[in-house]
Amino acid sequence: MNKIALEEHFITPALEPHMRAAMPAVPPENAQHLIELMHDFGERRLAAMDSAGIDIAVLSISGPGVQAEADARLAVKLARDANDHLAAAIQKQPTRYRGFAHLPMQDVPEAAAELERCVTELGFVGCMVNGHTGGIYLDDRRYDPFWERMEALDTPLYLHPTDSVVMPHVLQDCPELVKPTWEWNFETSSHFLRLLFSGVFDRYPKLKIIVGHMGETMPYHLWRFDSRAALIDRKRPLKEAPSFYLRRNMFVTTSGQCDNVPLLAALSALGNDRVLFSVDYPYEDSAVAGRFLDAAPIDDAIRAKVSRLNAIEVMNIEQ
Ligand code: MN
Numbered sequence: 001m002n003k004i005a006l007e008e009h010f011i012t013p014a015l016e017p018h019m020r021a022a023m024p025a026v027p028p029e030n031a032q033h034l035i036e037l038m039h040d041f042g043e044r045r046l047a048a049m050d051s052a053g054i055d056i057a058v059l060s061i062s063g064p065g066v067q068a069e070a071d072a073r074l075a076v077k078l079a080r081d082a083n084d085h086l087a088a089a090i091q092k093q094p095t096r097y098r099g100f101a102h103l104p105m106q107d108v109p110e111a112a113a114e115l116e117r118c119v120t121e122l123g124f125v126g127c128m129v130n131g132h133t134g135g136i137y138l139d140d141r142r143y144d145p146f147w148e149r150m151e152a153l154d155t156p157l158y159l160h161p162t163d164s165v166v167m168p169h170v171l172q173d174c175p176e177l178v179k180p181t182w183e184w185n186f187e188t189s190s191h192f193l194r195l196l197f198s199g200v201f202d203r204y205p206k207l208k209i210i211v212g213h214m215g216e217t218m219p220y221h222l223w224r225f226d227s228r229a230a231l232i233d234r235k236r237p238l239k240e241a242p243s244f245y246l247r248r249n250m251f252v253t254t255s256g257q258c259d260n261v262p263l264l265a266a267l268s269a270l271g272n273d274r275v276l277f278s279v280d281y282p283y284e285d286s287a288v289a290g291r292f293l294d295a296a297p298i299d300d301a302i303r304a305k306v307s308r309l310n311a312i313e314v315m316n317i318e319q
Contacts, residue, residue, distance in 0.1 A: 001053060001293075001294060001300075001303060001304065001307045001308075002053055002054075002055045002307065002308060003052060003053050003054045003055065003277045003290065003293070003307040003308055004054070004055070004056045004057075004058070004276075004277065004307070004308045004311035004312065004317070005049070005052070005054045005056070005057050005058065005277055005278045005279050005281070005286075005289075006057075006058035006100070006158065006210070006253060006276060006278050006311060006315070007060070007158065007160070007212050007253055007255040007256075007278040007279065007280045007281075008057040008058060008059055008060070008278070008279060008280075008281040009038055009059070009060055009061065009062035009280070009281060009282065009283075010038050010039070010041065010059050010060070010061065010062070010086065010089070011035060011038040011039060011061065011062050012061070012081070012082050012085045013039075014078055014081060014082070015061060015065050015066070015078060015082055016035060018064060018065055018066070018068045018069065019035075019062050019063070019064075019065070020035075021068070022063065022064050022068065022162070022163060025175070025179075034282050034283065037281075037282035038062055038282060041089040041092065041093065041097070045057070045281070046093070046096065048279075048281060048282070048286040048287075049096065049286060051286050051287035051290065052279060052286040052287055052289055052290025052291075053290050053294070053307075054279070054286065054290070055095075055096065056095075056096060056097070056098060056308075056311075056317070057096065057097055057098070057281070058097075058098045058099065058100055058125060058126075058311075058315070059086055059089070059090075059097055059098070059099055059100065060099075060100040060102070060128040060158065060160070061082055061086075061102040061128070063128075063130030063131075063160055063161075063162055064130045064131070064162050064163075065078075065079070065082065065102050065130060066078045066079045066082070066102065066103075066104050066106075067104075067105055067106070067129070067130050067131075067132075067133045067134075067162070069104075069106070072104065072106040072107050075104035075106050075107070076104045076107055076110045076114070078104075079101075079102050079103055079104045079114055080114060080117075082102045083099070083101055083102055083114065083117075083118050083122060083124070084122075086099045086102075086122075086124075087099065087122040087123075087124075090122075090123075098123075098124070098125045098315070098317065099118070099122065099123075099124040099125065100124060100125065100126050100127050100128040100158055101114060101115050101118035101119070101122075101124050101126070101127040101128070102127070102128065103115055103127050103129060105129060105133040105136075105138075105143075106133055106134065108142050108143055108145055108146050109145065111146055112145055112146045112148075112149040115127050115146075115149060115150070115153065115155070116149060116153060119153050119155050120153075125155065125156075125315035125316065125317060126155045126156040126157060126158060126208075126210075126315055127155070127156075127157050127158070128157075128158040128160050129157055129158070129159060129160065130160045130161070130162045131159070131160065131161055131162030131163075131187060131188060131191055132162065132165060132191065135165040137191055137194050138159075138191065138194070138195055138200075139194040139195050139198035139200055144203070147200060147203070147204040147207060148204070150204070150207060151204050151206045151207060154206070154316065155208075155315070155316075156208035156209065156210050156251065156314055156315060157207070157208070157209055157210065158209075158210040158211075158212070159188060159191060159192060159209055159210065159211055160188070160212065161180070161184030161185070161187060161188040161212070161213075161216075162184070162187065162188075163179070163183070163184075163187070164183060164187050167183075168183070168186075171183055180256070180283075184213075184216075185213060185216045185217055186216075188211065188212075188213075188216045189211070189215075189216035189217055189218050192209060192211055192216070192218065192250065193218075193225075193242075195209065196238075196242055196245045196246070196249075197229075197234075197236065197238070197242070198236060199236055199238060201245045201248070201249045202238060202239050202240075205248070205249075207249050208249065208251060208314055209249055209250055209251070210250075210251045210252070210253060210276070210314070211250055211251070211252050211253070212252070212253045212255040212256065212278060212280065213252075213253075213255055213256050213257050213280075214252055214253075214254055214255075214257040214259075214262040214263065214265075214266050214275075215250070215252035215262075215266050215270070216252075218246060218250070218252075219246075219252065219262070219265050219266040219268075219269035219270055220262075220265050220269070222242070222243040222246055222247075222269050223243070225241075225242040225243060225246070226241045226242055226243050229241075229242050246269075246270065247269075247270055247271060247274070250270070250274070251274050251275075251276060251310070251314055252266050252270065252274060252275055252276070253275075253276045253277065253278035254275065254276070254277050254278055254289065254292075254293065254306070255278035255279060255280035255284070255289075256279075256280040256283065256284050258284075258288055258289055258292035259292075260296055260297060263275070263293075263296055263298075264297075264298075267298065267302065267306075272302050272305050272306075273305065273310055273313070274310070275305075275306050275310065276306060276310045276311050276314065277289075277293055277306055277307050277308070277311070293306060293307060
């Protein structure tokens with residue numbers, strides 16, 4: 001079945017050092033191979049897409065990108081350059097590629113302006129943000145103007161994992177659990193839940209936040225969020241139960257999760273309109289991800305939604 005995938009990464013020469021510094025502990029020759037794949041917008045990327053039945057890939061910088069840049073003015077420039085680099089690649093393959101904006105979240109007005117430029121001038125279909133920026137999470141009130149702009153543009157934000165600000169004590173001396181194995185999952189789900197419990201979705205009810213890795217375990221936890229949160233005397237009361245926002249403002253992708261159990265849990269918890277196919281190229285195998293969804297025990301109407309129809313709806317993709 002033809003698919004649209006939306007956690008598919010590339011890198012630019014200028015942002016390669018930011019990515020190498022944050023790269024998981026993989027052997028140098030593997031890292032070099034991944035980086036070469038991320039520089040390529042031609043044969044190798046298209047062949048991987050074809051192996052999974054992906055006709056459109058939404059491309060994004062492999063994090064943390066400019067969010068790890070200490071010089072905020074340089075971050076603004078590098079983000080703009082990265083988006084122009086991507087726009088040029090899309091122009092060469094306009095039927096196969098779309099783009100997510102890379103944003104200098106250190107500077108909120110600049111981030112909002114660059115998002116608008118990318119959507120209205122470059123034709124991008126949303127943005128990807130790699131977790132916190134220098135320890136500041138997106139529930140901070142400084143981001144309110146950014147959320148206003150996102151709502152006005154009716155475009156989604158893909159909340160991608162990044163490293164914890166400080167390694168949690170429980171993970172120290174346990175290298176098996178850091179980064180994608182477990183740390184990023186907790187870091188990213190917690191980030192989304194900060195938005196929820198701080199009332200961002202009451203203030204900006206139309207926000208569309210996409211979370212990868214089948215929802216970073218959140219679809220499994222809805223009942224417990226509701227039952228435990230109801231017992232807390234909160235200074236920041238919400239209009240609705242937590243599960244309401246998880247079903248209204250969150251979309252999840254299958255990136256890096258080729259397993260029927262979390263797929264069925266996500267569909268069951270969030271609904272058939274809320275789950276979207278992705279690979280997490282080049283960190284995951286495109287053919288494996290494609291075969292997983294093609295063979296998943298769901299009916300073909302739901303498979304079509306997960307494969308592409310939900311992506312078209314969420315990102316307003318014109319074909
Ligand atoms: Mn990724």
